[in-house]
Amino acid sequence: MNEIRLKAWDNSRQCFQSHPKMVEYIVNIDGIVCAHNFDRSGKIQEMDVVQSIGAYDIDGNEIWSCDIVESDYYSAADFICIAAIQYDTMDNQFGFKFDSGEQDAFRYGNLTIIGNIYENPELLDNNS
Numbered sequence: 001m002n003e004i005r006l007k008a009w010d011n012s013r014q015c016f017q018s019h020p021k022m023v024e025y026i027v028n029i030d031g032i033v034c035a036h037n038f039d040r041s042g043k044i045q046e047m048d049v050v051q052s053i054g055a056y057d058i059d060g061n062e063i064w065s066c067d068i069v070e071s072d073y074y075s076a077a078d079f080i081c082i083a084a085i086q087y088d089t090m091d092n093q094f095g096f097k098f099d100s101g102e103q104d105a106f107r108y109g110n111l112t113i114i115g116n117i118y119e120n121p122e123l124l125d126n127n128s
Helices: none
Strands: 005-010 016-018 024-027 031-038 044-056 062-064 068-073 081-088 093-097 103-105 109-116
Touching: 005 031, 062 068, 062 109
Parallel strands: none
Antiparallel strands: 005 016, 005 044, 024 031, 031 044, 044 062, 068 081, 068 109, 081 093, 093 103
């Protein structure tokens, strides 16, 4: 069985947190993993949880569910696919999520991480 790896986006510090002293994960009544910590003023803040997809890009970087990747899978159509990685609850698998809101099944191809949805959302503009 593969290890489930999680990290959370800390909006107040603008970075990912995974250290147990910086983020607490809980499973809510619906079975959804949630995370929270304290912001700089001492208030509890909810955090977005992301999960490793268990794969690595061509440079050996671990791919997370919030990453924005380029893929040459569609190269036969003469363009490079740029999309965010997101878990598709309908198909129970990771897939591409385009800026237009369309989703497609995840096809590995040669993936390169070029950013993530928190720090580089502009990478998804007009790439649907």
